[in-house]
Amino acid sequence: MPESSYRFACEEHMDVVIDGIVDDFAVAPTILPWPDPTVRAESPAVCHWCGKTADYVLTWTTEAETPST
Template sequence: MAGTHQTEPHSITWYACNEHIEVVLDQLVDEAETAPDLFPCEPEELGTATCHWCGSTPSYRLSAQTNHE
């Protein structure tokens, strides 16, 4: 269809600590316009990942697919 622009989906991954899980979840839903998958952090992630909101050690990994560029 002429003039139609399709974007490839890409993955967004954010991390959240116990204190900020709700606010990070709300922000990611707003950003991705879909509910993310929520997983506990793996031990190997704890050395490099930080909470998206406050920068502390995360407890959760949130991942979502989006068509936004």
């Protein structure tokens, strides 16, 4: 069954976060702008790389590993 994951990124570290996802999961993420400031206040999101306020959310889907029997 596919599993969805996400990471946040600031403008400055977008490339670093994308590279990490590609290296770690061998997939290209979907990049979406992180919602307006009212959403940020309710649900803080910080850059995966530096911890600053996120500007984007990067999402991807991978196949879940099935345990060997």
